[in-house]
Amino acid sequence: MYLLEKAPAKINLSLDVLYKRPDGYHEVEMVMTTIDLADRIELIVLQENKIEIESDNRFVPNDERNLAYRAAQLIKDTYNIDKGVKIYIDKQIPVAAGLAGGSSDAAAVLRGLNTLWELGLSLDTLAELGAKIGSDVSFCVYGSTALSTGRGEKIKELPAPPACWVVLANPGVGVSTQTIYQQLKIEGIEHPDTEGMVNAIEHGDFQSICDKVANVLEPVTLKLCPEVKQIKQQMAEAGADAVLMSGSGPTVFSLVSQESRAYRIYNSLRGFCEQVYVVRMLGGRPELD
Numbered sequence: 001m002y003l004l005e006k007a008p009a010k011i012n013l014s015l016d017v018l019y020k021r022p023d024g025y026h027e028v029e030m031v032m033t034t035i036d037l038a039d040r041i042e043l044i045v046l047q048e049n050k051i052e053i054e055s056d057n058r059f060v061p062n063d064e065r066n067l068a069y070r071a072a073q074l075i076k077d078t079y080n081i082d083k084g085v086k087i088y089i090d091k092q093i094p095v096a097a098g099l100a101g102g103s104s105d106a107a108a109v110l111r112g113l114n115t116l117w118e119l120g121l122s123l124d125t126l127a128e129l130g131a132k133i134g135s136d137v138s139f140c141v142y143g144s145t146a147l148s149t150g151r152g153e154k155i156k157e158l159p160a161p162p163a164c165w166v167v168l169a170n171p172g173v174g175v176s177t178q179t180i181y182q183q184l185k186i187e188g189i190e191h192p193d194t195e196g197m198v199n200a201i202e203h204g205d206f207q208s209i210c211d212k213v214a215n216v217l218e219p220v221t222l223k224l225c226p227e228v229k230q231i232k233q234q235m236a237e238a239g240a241d242a243v244l245m246s247g248s249g250p251t252v253f254s255l256v257s258q259e260s261r262a263y264r265i266y267n268s269l270r271g272f273c274e275q276v277y278v279v280r281m282l283g284g285r286p287e288l289d
């Protein structure tokens, strides 16, 4: 038995940190949406009781450090499954880039194994399981657009933002999420207008969405990775409607209402940046089979 599952990347349209919690995590308020840059996850049921990971990307671990492996292990342990699975990861999302590649792979494995092993679990149950793997996994289980709170695992679905183009540029250096949160100084943060962003999305107001994009982790990553500033400047000069770093970075994205301008930005960054993409925002939730 075999199943193919798409694992789309996310971008943070706004990211606020409220305080550091006693458990070491940070209380956040984030608006996230999925884009059509996606890994392809192939799942093949094995009769032997083991989990195998294979990937074409040398930065992707092939053992229990892989979030996709942990997702399969969690499903097996929770529901006493004594079958195995081979997981092939066709990596399209840059690694350690602030685009939740690993989290989305894990979410795709949760959805896929739910189908393959006929477990009949709801998306809500899969999202609860996902929170045990990582803070971004619950969002990735649902996909679409959402306000995430708590440490990121509490999800309130929002309507899809107005259709637009998203240009992504990654300087080709990975950034550790843990390091960025550790170096954030909570006092003095200029908090994004999260409520305003949610309103803008609910009203389908593209201009207001562009005005309100903000990420409190951006200045922290900027210090470690000055390329982020250069990419932002170049995107703005080439005509982006909005420019922001996603998650803990270092990927920078532009929102652009017109295809021709999106390609102008893309062309201005090619050669300067290792990985540049033009994609669309996705809107809806994935269907369970």
Ligand SMILES: C[C@](O)(CO)[C@H](O)COP(=O)(O)OP(=O)(O)OC[C@H]1O[C@@H](n2ccc(N)nc2=O)[C@H](O)[C@@H]1O
Residues within 6 Å of the ligand: 012, 015, 024, 025, 026, 027, 028, 030, 098, 100, 103, 133, 134, 135, 136, 137, 150, 151, 152, 177, 178, 181, 182, 247, 248
């Ligand atoms: C930066 C974002 O990607 C934005 O969407 C997320 O907040 C991070 O999500 P993630 O990579 O799934 O994070 P996890 O794997 O749960 O945690 C990685 C590390 O980031 C830090 N972390 C993460 C989430 C959070 N709300 N507070 C934190 O302080 C912790 O040090 C943790 O050890």
Ligand SMILES: Nc1ncnc2c1ncn2[C@@H]1O[C@H](COP(=O)(O)OP(=O)(O)OP(=O)(O)O)[C@@H](O)[C@H]1O
Residues within 6 Å of the ligand: 059, 060, 061, 065, 066, 067, 068, 089, 094, 095, 096, 097, 098, 099, 100, 101, 102, 103, 105, 106, 136, 174, 175, 177, 247, 248, 249
């Ligand atoms: N399936 C996976 N794909 C990519 N990296 C993975 C995967 N599983 C584990 N990892 C490890 O996780 C680290 C972070 O990778 P990932 O691409 O998920 O980062 P990210 O996009 O910055 O995540 P986030 O936006 O959730 O903080 C990598 O350095 C890698 O070693």
